[in-house]
Amino acid sequence: MSKKQPTRGESLAKAIISEYKPKTVEDMQNALKDVFGPMFEAMLNGEMENHLGYDNNERGEKETTNRRNGYNHKTLKTSAGEVPIDVPRDREGSFEPQVVPKRQTDVSSMEGKVLAMYARGMSQRDISSTIDDIYGFKLSAGQISNITDCVLDELNEWQNRPLKAFYPFIFVDCIYVSMRTEQGVSDQAVYVILGYDLNGGKDVLGLWMGDTESKHRWMQIFDEIKSRGVQDIGFISMDGVSGLEDGAKAIFKNVVVQRCMVHLIRNSLKYVPSKDYKAFTAQLRKIYGAINLKGAQVEFERFCDVWTKYPGAIRVWKDNFRHVEQLFNYGSDVRxxxxxxxxxxxxxxxxxxxxxxGAFSNETAVFKVFYLRIKELYQKWHGHSIRNWAIVMNQLVIDERIGTMVRKYQVSI
Structure with missing residues (x-):
């Protein structure tokens, strides 16, 4: 059996170990730093020779006025820490290095790493500490802010991008964040819309800010997404913001506004002692999970009889039972x-x-970190459609109202 020949990587590793005799990971990083510098310099000198058209031994044989003109010192940030190198320069100043372009000092993909940490909610202090621990150099809060600010143009473009003409389903909700103001720290509402398109793909249609959640702000937002290209919406699923249903229909007249069953459960549980939670919610599931409308109505009558001791809870469902009833206008997968x-x-x-x-300094800081998070969600969603989407679409097209919209916009895509 022939002896395995060492690879170039193995030979290089043995040479480095033989020369430096590292005992720790830090020793190995220091060894790599010593290797990186000469490697970069050799590559840059090769680029200079190609730019000038001759190497040092041919200097007198070439007819050109351009010559080498010494070096510029530069410190690179690498995955092994800071590495000093000398970058060759030419007399005419026409040399444009490619391996390490002018003004670039970071060759460790550090920007991507900082953005990833920021997107995961790490503070600037934590990011700086992590970079120092792993890579051996510090980034100031200002440098981290500059790196994360690089997404602002992309964020602005995303916030104002054209939207699709039709979304069979959109979901609206608010999340509250703490923000520092002149009056102190206060909670601010971030409005979020998630849409499902005709292919079953997910898209966050935008982010908006407001002092509190209100129907007037939602109407402004619906008007904005209409100006960005949305012509029709099949269903809006929402919680119980007063007046939101009328506001949505004023802008998208054909939309069906659906109250979220989970929110209704939460609202009604405010009137129910914890010892009865399990039995109470189990009976509610029989209502909205019924096979048909008649079954739901029977279960609702039974529910009202069983839980008469909690009139507040029953009132929540009586006031909103039409939202339960309209579920049964559609197939089970649509429901x-x-x-x-x-x-x-x-x-x-x-x-x-x-x-x-902690508290955000301003609206831009909120949108910046949320947008980075959305980009991660897009990667997760890419190539995946909603479960049983083909069945959902088949159930939608048989409905007179929404089927017309589906066929209309399927033709246009």
Whole structure:
């Protein structure tokens, strides 16, 4: 059996170990720093020779006025720490290095790492400390802010991008964040809309701010998304903001506004002692989970008879029972999509992971970190459609109202 030949990587590793005799990870990082510098310099000198058209040995044989003109000192930030190098320069100043372009000092993809940490809710202090621990150099709060500010143009473009003409389902909700103001720290509402398109893809349509959640702000937001291209919406799933249903229909006249069953459960549980939670919610599931409308109505009558001792809880469901009844105008798979805002609450749960760093300084700081989080969600959602989406679409097209919209906009895509 022939002896395995060492790879170039193994040979290089043995040479480094033989030369430096590292005992710790830090020793190995220092060894790599010593290697990185000469490697970068050799590559830069090769680029200079190619730029001039001759190497040092041919200097007198080439007819050109351009010559080497010494070096510029530069300190690079690498994955092994800071590495000093000498960058060759030419007399005419026409040399444009490619391996380490002019003005670039970070070759460790540090910007991407900082953005990833920021998107996960790490504070500037924590990011700086982590970079120092892992890579051996410090980033100031100002440098981290500059790095994260690089997404602002992209964020602004995303906030104002054209939207699709039709969304079969959208989900609306607010999440509250702490913000520092002249009067102190206060909670501000961040309005979020999640849309499902005709292909079953998810998209966060935008982010908006307000002092509190109100129907007037929601109407402004609906008007904005209409100006960005949304012509029709099939269903809006929402919690119980007073007046929101009328406001939505004033802008999208064909929309069906659906109260979230989970929010109704939470609202009614305020009137129920904890010892009865399990039995109470189990009976509610028989109502909105019934096979048909008749079954739901029978279960609702039974529910009202059983829980007469909690009139406040019963009143919540009586006031909103039409939202239960309208569920049964559609197939079971459509009902499973529209009856709850869990889809957008999942998005907001992702946002809450990045709001633990404390109060935000301004609206831009909020949008910046939320947008970075949304980009991560897009990567997670890419290539995945809603479960049983084909069945959902089949159930939608047989409805006279929404089927007309589906066929209209399917033709246009």
């Amino acid at each position: 499973r999509v529209m009856y709850t805002t869990n889809a957008i609450e999942s998005v907001n749960s992702s946002f809450r992971k990045v709001t633990k760093q």
